Amino acid sequence: MKLDFRKEIFADERNDDLNLVGKPILRQDILGHVTGTSPFFDDHKFDNLLHLKCVRSPHHHARILSIDISNAEKMPGVKQIILAKDVPVNLNTLLSLLEFGRDDEPTLAEKKVAYLGEPVAAVIATSEQQALDAVAKVEVRYEELPAVFDVEEALKPGAPKVNEAYPDNHFIFNEGHSCQKLRYGDTASGFAQAAHIVEGRYQLRPIEQAPIEPNGAIAAPETNDRFVCYTPTQGLFFSVGTCAKILDVDLNKLHFIGGTVGGAFGGKVDSVCEPLAILGAMMTRQPVRYVLNRAEEMQVSAPRSAELWEIRDALAEDGRLLAREFKGWFDAGAYTRLTSYGVVKCTGHLPGPYTIPAVKSDIYCVFTNRTPSTAMRGFGVLGVDFAIERQMDKGARAVGLGPLEFRLINAYRDGDMKVTRRSASNTALVECIQVAAQKADYPLEMHYHKMSSKTGSTHTEIPETVTETAVLPAGHTTVAKTNKAQGLAEDVSEQTNPATRRPLKKASVLEGSTSTDRLGASALSGRSDSTFGDIQPAHQTQTPTIETQPPNSKSRYSRYSASIRRR
Amino acid sequence: MKPTPLHFTHNGRPISVFANSGESLLSLLRLKLGDQTPKYGCGQGGCGACSVRIDGELRLACLTLAETIDGQNIETVAALSAPELDPLQKAFMDYFAAQCGYCTPGMILAARTLLETNPTPNRDDIIDAISGNLCRCTGYEPIIDAIMAVAQKEVPA
Amino acid sequence: MSIDISRPKDSFTAAKILAQDRNAYILGGGTGLMRRIHEGDQNVRRLIRIHDLELDKITRLGTTFSIGSQVTMSQILADPALQILHDAAASVGAPALRNMATIGGNLFSRPPYGDLTTALLALEATVVFINNNRQEQQALETFLKHSGPRRLVLALEIPSTTNKKLFYHKMTRCHPRGASLITLAVAVHYSAGRYSMARIAFGGLGGRPFRALNAERALTGNLTAASVEATCARLKDGIEPFSDALASGWYRMEMAQLHLRRILTDLL
Numbered sequence: 001m002k003l004d005f006r007k008e009i010f011a012d013e014r015n016d017d018l019n020l021v022g023k024p025i026l027r028q029d030i031l032g033h034v035t036g037t038s039p040f041f042d043d044h045k046f047d048n049l050l051h052l053k054c055v056r057s058p059h060h061h062a063r064i065l066s067i068d069i070s071n072a073e074k075m076p077g078v079k080q081i082i083l084a085k086d087v088p089v090n091l092n093t094l095l096s097l098l099e100f101g102r103d104d105e106p107t108l109a110e111k112k113v114a115y116l117g118e119p120v121a122a123v124i125a126t127s128e129q130q131a132l133d134a135v136a137k138v139e140v141r142y143e144e145l146p147a148v149f150d151v152e153e154a155l156k157p158g159a160p161k162v163n164e165a166y167p168d169n170h171f172i173f174n175e176g177h178s179c180q181k182l183r184y185g186d187t188a189s190g191f192a193q194a195a196h197i198v199e200g201r202y203q204l205r206p207i208e209q210a211p212i213e214p215n216g217a218i219a220a221p222e223t224n225d226r227f228v229c230y231t232p233t234q235g236l237f238f239s240v241g242t243c244a245k246i247l248d249v250d251l252n253k254l255h256f257i258g259g260t261v262g263g264a265f266g267g268k269v270d271s272v273c274e275p276l277a278i279l280g281a282m283m284t285r286q287p288v289r290y291v292l293n294r295a296e297e298m299q300v301s302a303p304r305s306a307e308l309w310e311i312r313d314a315l316a317e318d319g320r321l322l323a324r325e326f327k328g329w330f331d332a333g334a335y336t337r338l339t340s341y342g343v344v345k346c347t348g349h350l351p352g353p354y355t356i357p358a359v360k361s362d363i364y365c366v367f368t369n370r371t372p373s374t375a376m377r378g379f380g381v382l383g384v385d386f387a388i389e390r391q392m393d394k395g396a397r398a399v400g401l402g403p404l405e406f407r408l409i410n411a412y413r414d415g416d417m418k419v420t421r422r423s424a425s426n427t428a429l430v431e432c433i434q435v436a437a438q439k440a441d442y443p444l445e446m447h448y449h450k451m452s453s454k455t456g457s458t459h460t461e462i463p464e465t466v467t468e469t470a471v472l473p474a475g476h477t478t479v480a481k482t483n484k485a486q487g488l489a490e491d492v493s494e495q496t497n498p499a500t501r502r503p504l505k506k507a508s509v510l511e512g513s514t515s516t517d518r519l520g521a522s523a524l525s526g527r528s529d530s531t532f533g534d535i536q537p538a539h540q541t542q543t544p545t546i547e548t549q550p551p552n553s554k555s556r557y558s559r560y561s562a563s564i565r566r567r
Numbered sequence: 568m569k570p571t572p573l574h575f576t577h578n579g580r581p582i583s584v585f586a587n588s589g590e591s592l593l594s595l596l597r598l599k600l601g602d603q604t605p606k607y608g609c610g611q612g613g614c615g616a617c618s619v620r621i622d623g624e625l626r627l628a629c630l631t632l633a634e635t636i637d638g639q640n641i642e643t644v645a646a647l648s649a650p651e652l653d654p655l656q657k658a659f660m661d662y663f664a665a666q667c668g669y670c671t672p673g674m675i676l677a678a679r680t681l682l683e684t685n686p687t688p689n690r691d692d693i694i695d696a697i698s699g700n701l702c703r704c705t706g707y708e709p710i711i712d713a714i715m716a717v718a719q720k721e722v723p724a
Numbered sequence: 725m726s727i728d729i730s731r732p733k734d735s736f737t738a739a740k741i742l743a744q745d746r747n748a749y750i751l752g753g754g755t756g757l758m759r760r761i762h763e764g765d766q767n768v769r770r771l772i773r774i775h776d777l778e779l780d781k782i783t784r785l786g787t788t789f790s791i792g793s794q795v796t797m798s799q800i801l802a803d804p805a806l807q808i809l810h811d812a813a814a815s816v817g818a819p820a821l822r823n824m825a826t827i828g829g830n831l832f833s834r835p836p837y838g839d840l841t842t843a844l845l846a847l848e849a850t851v852v853f854i855n856n857n858r859q860e861q862q863a864l865e866t867f868l869k870h871s872g873p874r875r876l877v878l879a880l881e882i883p884s885t886t887n888k889k890l891f892y893h894k895m896t897r898c899h900p901r902g903a904s905l906i907t908l909a910v911a912v913h914y915s916a917g918r919y920s921m922a923r924i925a926f927g928g929l930g931g932r933p934f935r936a937l938n939a940e941r942a943l944t945g946n947l948t949a950a951s952v953e954a955t956c957a958r959l960k961d962g963i964e965p966f967s968d969a970l971a972s973g974w975y976r977m978e979m980a981q982l983h984l985r986r987i988l989t990d991l992l
Contacts, residue, residue, distance in 0.1 A: 024663075026660060027663075027665075027666075029668065030659075030660045030665055030668075031660065032668065033659075033665040033667075033668030033671045034644075034648075034652070034655075034656040034657075034659045034660055034665060034668075034671055034675065035604075035644065035645070035648040035652075035656065036603070036604030036605075036606075036643070036644045036645060036648075036671065036672035037604070038668045040603075040606070040669065042597075042603075042606075042607070043603040045598070045601055049598075053764070076726075127587070128594075128762075129589055129726050129727065129761070129764075130726060132763075132764030133726045133764070133766070135764060136764060136766045209703075210703060211667070211669070211703055212606075212608040212609075212614055212616050212667075212669045212670050212701060212702070212703055213606065213608065213616075213667070213669045214607070214608075260667070260668065261667060262606070262667050262668070262669030263666075263667045263669060263703045263704055264667075265703070291607070293610055293762065293763060294608070294609040294610055294611055294613075294614075295763055568727070568728050568729065571729075588727050588728060588729050589726065589727025589729070589761055589771070591758060591762070610758075610759055610762040610763070611759045612755050612759070612817065612820075612821050612824075615818070615820060618820055624798075624823050625819055625820040625823060626820055626823055626824055627755075627820050627821060627824065629758065629762070630753070630754045630755050630758040630759065630824060631754060631758070631824070632729075632751060632754055632758065632771065632773075634729065635751075635773070635775065677819065677820070680819070694900060695819070695900060696819060698818040698819070698900045698901045699817065699818025699819050699820050699821060699901070700818075
C-alpha cells in the first residue's frame, strides 16, 4: 500500500531535508518482533515467582458486609492475601498527580463496590491455578444496592449514589461547576438570525481497547529496599508517580522498566496492576506477577467512555455556520480515572475544524455503575468528532449543499479565531478536502478548487462573549485559570495572533521543560488534529510558588509534587 | 498430584522436564524452558498469540495440556530464526508487518505452515491461514502483503 | 496441585471415572476445558485423557461412517469421503483450533459453539456411548435432550450420505470466523431432480442444538413456495431463543427464519 504524499502542497514551507521523518526506516525493534525476542513485561524469568489473582465483585453496586479469608488462607500454595487495610494509601485518582480532581478510587474496595469486577482482595500463591482456587474460597458477603447505567438517569434526583467523592454523580470542574463549560461569542444571537436550525442526538458505546497483550505487571524486591516493576504502561513516569503515592514510598524506591508494549491504545495508562504487584512483592519479599486474563481484560479493564451528545447548529442561508451549541455527557463509569481530562481535552477540540463565531458547550463527566472508563485512541475527541461530522452532513442537506462543499465553506483558515482564543495557523483542511474529492472522483466546482487555507479567513477577532453571569468584551483573551492544574488550561493573555504560517524546520520548537504537565499529560493523548496542542513555554518564566499541602493528599508524595513545582 | 516427567524435543533440542498436572504447554514453554516467543493473549483459542507447531501441526499452546506432548517435537518461532532469518521474518520487516510485535510469532508460524502445504496461495488462502491470529495494530494488510511476497518469491520460475 | 489427571487403559474404565466423579471431564482437544481451568472454574477438577484409546479413527461400516469421538475437525476436512461435513467442520474456529477440536468435544459445547453438532443432527447421526458399564446407541437428537447421566461418547455414526445434500450456514458477526449467532443445517434427500425428507437442525437458538421438528413436518410432500413459508412460520412454535451479549432472542429468531427461507427457496 503506497502512501500518497502530495508534497507539492505547502511546498514552500518545507526544505524536505529531514533524514528520518517521512522515510521508510525500519523500526528499531522489528528484528525482536519477528524473532519473538522483544521483551514484553511478562518475558522475564524470576526464581520463586508468585502469582496474584483478585477476588472481584459479582455485583454492579453493593455494600461489603464482611470478607472472610480464613478458608482461603489455608489453601495450598497461598502466601499472602491482601485486603484494603493493607494498602498504604487506599484512595487515589490518577490525575491527583496534576492535582486535578478528588481522590475517589480505592485500590481494593473496602466499604462498597461500585462496578462489576471491582477488586476486593488479592490472593498471592505459588501458581496461578492455586491463586484461583484460593480466590474461590474467599467469602464476601454483600448487600446489593440499586445500580444506574445511564448518564441521564444518573443525573436525575434520587439516582443511586455511585461515587462517594462526588455525591451528585458528576465530576466538579473549576471549583464548583457541574460540567466543563465553554462560552465563545453569543450563540443566542446566532440562533435568532439563523435561516436553518439543525439538531442531532448521538451516542457512542464504550469500546474496549482489546490489545492482544493484556494488562499486568511483575514486581520484585531489589536491594536497598527498592522494588523493580516490569510493566506495559504507556506512561512510565505516570505509573511511578501513581505507585509512589498509593504505596506511600519515595519515588526513588521504585525502579520501573517499560519499553515493549503489546498494544495499548490508551488502555495501559491507568496503572491498575502495578500497585498490587509491588505491594505483593513488599509483603512477601518475593517476585509477584499479576496479569489480567482475557475475561478480566474485556470486563474489568477500563474501556473508552460511552458518550452522549446533543448538538444544535444555526446556519445562514449561504451555508455558513453562525452558532453551535453542544451538550455532552461522558460516562466515566464508577470512578474518574482519566475521564475528567477527556472532557477538558474534548472542550479544547470544539467545535471541530470549522470557523464558527459563536460556540457554547457544557460537557458532564458522569458517574454510573459501569466499568470505569479511560483513554482510547482519539481520547476525548472521537465521539464528538463522529457527532460533529454527522451534524455537518445534516447541515449540508439543510442548506442544499454537498457534504464536501459545506465543509469547505466552513473550514478554518489561517487567521481565523478559534474558541480557545488563539488564531488558527498552519491549517490544511481545505487542501485535505480538495485532495479527497479528487481521489474519490467527487466533482467540485471550480471556485471550491480555488479555495486555500491561507486565504479567506472570515472571523479574526475574539467576539464579545455572553456567559450566564457576565458579558466579556470583544478582544477579551484571558479565560479563568481553570481546573487548578498546570497544563490543562493556562493564561492566554500573551500573543494570540500568529497569522503567518510556521515553517517546518529542524530547529526544535519546544525548549526543554520539566513541568509535570508535559511528563504526565504527554503520554495520555494521541493527538489527532487537536488545536489545543501548543503549550507555550511561558510557564518557565512564572514566579515559582510554594504551595501548601493539597487537602486530599495524606501521603509524603505530596511533598514531592510540591518540590516539582518549585523548579 | 505428582508432576509428570516429559521427554520431547524443543526446536530440535532434547528436553527432559516435569509438567505439573493441569499445566498448559504455554506455561511449560515460557516458565520452565524460558522460551517466551509464544505469548498469552486470551487463553481461549481465539487470538493465536500462543501458536506453536507440534509434530509439524499448528496448535495452540494455551489450550494444550503440557503432559500430552511427551515424545513429540515442539517448534516455536525461535526455530525459524537461526541460523538465518526465515524469508517470512525478513518480509515482515520489509513490509512493516509488525507494530507492537505481540501477534508476530504466531502469524509467522501460521504463515510458514501455510506455505509448506500450499506454496502458491492466493490472498483468500492467506486470510484463511491467519484467520486464527488476531492483530490489533496493523489492520492485517501489511501482514498479508508480506506473506504474499514470500509466496511469490518461493515459487520456482 | 489442584487438577488431577486420569489415564485409564480402556473406555469402560474411563466411563466409570466419568460417571462417578462429577468434576471429571473427558479431555478432547482441550479447547473448552483448558480455558475453564485457566479461568479458575472450580467445577473442573479432573481431566480424563483418552488419547490412547483409539477413538480417533474414521471407519466405514457398509454405507455408514463411524467417526471416533476424538477425531478432529482437520481430520474430517482431510477425508474426501466426509465431504458432506466439510462446510461445517471448516466453520469451526481457525486452522490451529481445527487441528485440536474434536467432534466429541463439539457435542458438549455450549452456544456460541457446537457447530458441527448441528450438521450431525441434520444428518440424523447416532451416538455410540458407554452408560452404566454398557455400550449403547441412541439417535443424536435424543441423546442431546438428556443431560443427566454422564456418558462417555465413543463415536458418531452417520447413515448413508448417498443422494444426500447438506446445506449449512453459520451466522457470525466477523468473517472469516467468529462465534456463531445461529447455525443452521438442512439435510435433504435428492433424487430424480426432487428434494425430499428435509431434516432441519439449529444451533444457537437454545442451550443445545436441536431438530426443528415442527418445521420439518410442515415440509412433507413437495417443496413449494407456500410450504416454505409455512415451514418458516412454524419455526417459532415452542422455541424461545435466548438473549445474550452476541444477539437478542428476537434477532436470533428473525435470522433463523431468514436463513431457512433462503436455503429452502434455493431448492425450489
